[in-house]
Every structure is written in C-alpha cells, then in structure tokens.
Amino acid sequence: MIDVEPERFEQxxxxxxxxxxxxxxxxxxxxxVTVEHGAGRPGLLGLYQGVPLTRRTxxxxxALPDRxxxxxxxxxxxxxxxxEVAAQVRRTVVHEVGHHFGIGDARLRQLGW
Known part of the structure; x- marks a missing residue:
C-alpha cells in the first residue's frame, strides 16, 4: 500500500x-469527474452514475450531470x-468513461480496461 497525497492523486x-x-x-x-478521498464502496476503484450516452433519448x-x-x-x-497508482488511475478513469459511453463491464474487461 502507498499513500499518495490528495493533491497529487487529483493531478x-x-x-x-x-x-x-x-x-x-x-x-x-x-x-x-470527482475524487473521493475515502475508501468508497468495498471492491470499487471507481464508479459511474448516470445515463450512458447510448441510452439518452x-x-x-x-438532467444533473452524470458522475x-x-x-x-x-x-x-x-x-x-x-x-502503479498512476497506471491504475488511468485504467480506472478509462473504465468509468467507457461506462459513460455505454460499454459494459464484461466488454471493458475484454478490452483490457
């Protein structure tokens, strides 16, 4: 485990x-896109909440912004x-952005995200 300062993590x-x-x-x-400095929900590194672009009519x-x-x-x-933190942050951001575009977890994992 490493403790990255909040400002550096946000960067x-x-x-x-x-x-x-x-x-x-x-x-x-x-x-x-926001950073939660706490641990968040168990088992989650990131979370997308909203209406994916592919489901918007x-x-x-x-609507309030997706998050x-x-x-x-x-x-x-x-x-x-x-x-390692920087690489995992990138993977997590790309994964959650993928959800914004309507891509599900299974497909994102297939793509390596």
Whole structure:
C-alpha cells in the first residue's frame, strides 16, 4: 500500500482525463469527474452514475450531470508505488468513461480496461 497525497492523486486523475483521445473527450457530455478521498464502496476503484450516452433519448434534458467517482484510498490500497497508482488511475478513469459511453463491464474487461 502507498499513500499518495490528495493533491497529487487529483493531478493523476486530471492527467488521465487529459490523456484521453481528443475525439473521445469531445464526445463526453454532461459528466463530472470527482475524487473521493475515502475508501468508497468495498471492491470499487471507481464508479459511474448516470445515463450512458447510448441510452439518452430526445427526452434527456435538464438532467444533473452524470458522475464518475475515483476512489483514492481504494486505489492506493492495491498499489505499491506512485507509478502503479498512476497506471491504475488511468485504467480506472478509462473504465468509468467507457461506462459513460455505454460499454459494459464484461466488454471493458475484454478490452483490457
């Protein structure tokens, strides 16, 4: 286990988001990415809550933003170095963004995310 400072962890999340392909980032709509500095729900490194883009219809209007939460302590708990945390943050961010695009867990795992 490693303890990454909250500010550094948030920077890792920002870097992971900035590392998304520009075309993909431009397609993201009405979604907020936050960091939870606690452990979060057992077994989760990240969580997507909302209506995936593939399920939005013409009636989707005025909705609160979807939310992607990245759990700092949960990720730090399974990593032994700063580099491992950064890599896991990237994997988790990409995984949760995949949910925003309507991709399920099974397919994301097949793709290595």
């Amino acid at each position: 890792m999340v920002s870097e992971a988001l900035d590392g998304l392909p520009d075309d993909l980032g431009a397609l993201m709509s009405n979604v907020a 013409t009636t989707y209007a005025g 992607i939460t990245i759990y700092r302590r949960a990720i730090c708990r399974i990593c032994d170095s700063d580099d």
